[in-house]
Amino acid sequence: MTSEMLGESFSWFIPGLIFIVFLYGHIKGVRIFEVFIEGAQEGFIMAVKLIPYLIGIYISVGIFRESGAVDILVKLLSPILKVIKAPTDALLLSIIRSLSGPAALSMTMEIFDTHGPDSFIGRLASTMLGSSDTTFYIIAVYFGSVGIRKTRYSVLLGLLADFASFVASVYIVRKVFL
Amino acid sequence: MNHIFSFFVLGGIIAAAINGKIDVVTTAAMTAAGSAVQRAIALIGIVGLWMGIARVAEKSGLIDKLSHLIAPLFSWLFPSIPKNHPALGCILMNLSANILGFGNAATPFGLKAMQELQKLNNDPDTASEAMCTFLAINTSSVTLIPTTLIALRASAGSKNPSEIVGTVLFATTCSTITAIISDMIIRNLYRRRKYN
Incomplete structure (x- = not known):
């Protein structure tokens, strides 16, 4: 399958999903409009309840990112880079990736502009961006939405997965493209 | 989460002080607070839409299936x-x-x-x-x-x-x-x- 064909079938996914849900609900005699509004109302309340959590996470991540603390962290971690033969920019991207989605996206675009998307670092950045997620944001939002304050070992698990994705990306991009 | 939160804030402020750009902290905090609310407002519509659809799927028994x-x-x-x-x-x-x-x-x-x-x-x-x-x-x-x-x-x-x-x-x-x-x-x- 080419990527265009994939893209084509993707544009059908969401309309198809909504169609099936509504059709099935209609057949089963659900009062669709009322039920939809009920759910949307719940969604509204949930989204509003999230605002304080979002403010908290955005402020702490914002201060941490803008202050240059990330660069200090990268310097401290640079011995690991030598072991797995990864460029510094890649580690920087990996850290930013767990903190902020938009920031990681703009850093990747900046790497594309400077080195090109088909360079080693461009491919590495692509692979890393595609294989990890904004760990801190997800944890804060998901737990925040139900009012959980003690997140136990969730952050540790998220960071372990992020680290695995970083190491695996470096390994596979070196193997496939070098 | 509590430790992470204070680590980011305290670490950030200390790093800013070391790097000689302490004023960045204020701007970063203000901008971040604003964009958090913007993000939340955008989220209201999307969450409302999908929670509505999810509720229909739930009531019809589709999610159970x-x-x-x-x-x-x-x-x-x-x-x-x-x-x-x-x-x-x-x-x-x-x-x-x-x-x-x-x-x-x-x-x-x-x-x-x-x-x-x-x-x-x-x-x-x-x-x-x-x-x-x-x-x-x-x-x-x-x-x-x-x-x-x-x-x-x-x-x-x-x-x-x-x-x-x-x-x-x-x-x-x-x-x-x-x-x-x-x-x-x-x-x-x-x-x-x-x-x-």
Whole structure:
């Protein structure tokens, strides 16, 4: 399958999903409009309840990112880079990736502009961006939405997965493209 | 989360002081507070839309049906969720949206899943084991087709924008496996510590 064909079938996914849900609900005699509004109302309340959590996470991540603390962290971690033969920019991207989605996206675009998307670092950045997620944001939002304050070992698990994705990306991009 | 929060804020302020740009802290905090609310406002519409659809799917019994379908795999991953519980259906919807690269649709289903998991939680202040497993899989990002990424590479002038699909699949599989295995190990360590 080419990527265009994939893209084509993707544009059908969401309309198809909504169609099936509504059709099935209609057949089963659900009062669709009322039920939809009920759910949307719940969604509204949930989204509003999230605002304080979002403010908290955005402020702490914002201060941490803008202050240059990330660069200090990268310097401290640079011995690991030598072991797995990864460029510094890649580690920087990996850290930013767990903190902020938009920031990681703009850093990747900046790497594309400077080195090109088909360079080693461009491919590495692509692979890393595609294989990890904004760990801190997800944890804060998901737990925040139900009012959980003690997140136990969730952050540790998220960071372990992020680290695995970083190491695996470096390994596979070196193997496939070098 | 408390330690992380203070680590980011305190570490950030100290780093800014060392780097001689302490004024950045004020601007960063103000800007971030503003964009957090903007983000939340944008989220209201999307969450409202998908929660509405999810509610229709739930009332019609579609989510129960889905939960039934994937019960075997999920009872292995989430031993603490009863069979055929609606939480499983929501988790499935969230993971499918993630796999296909629809981040916007994934979040509302994920939030719905958290709600269902919270109903099963004995201590509403503390994350349950099932929640930790769910978030571990979620943050490790199971992506099959990185839709946004391919578009981004194409717009940057890549000769073969989708050439990274294979490497992404490899890396994401590694991180998801790591997340699942370490979840099982750490969960047992936590249980032992609780009983001793």
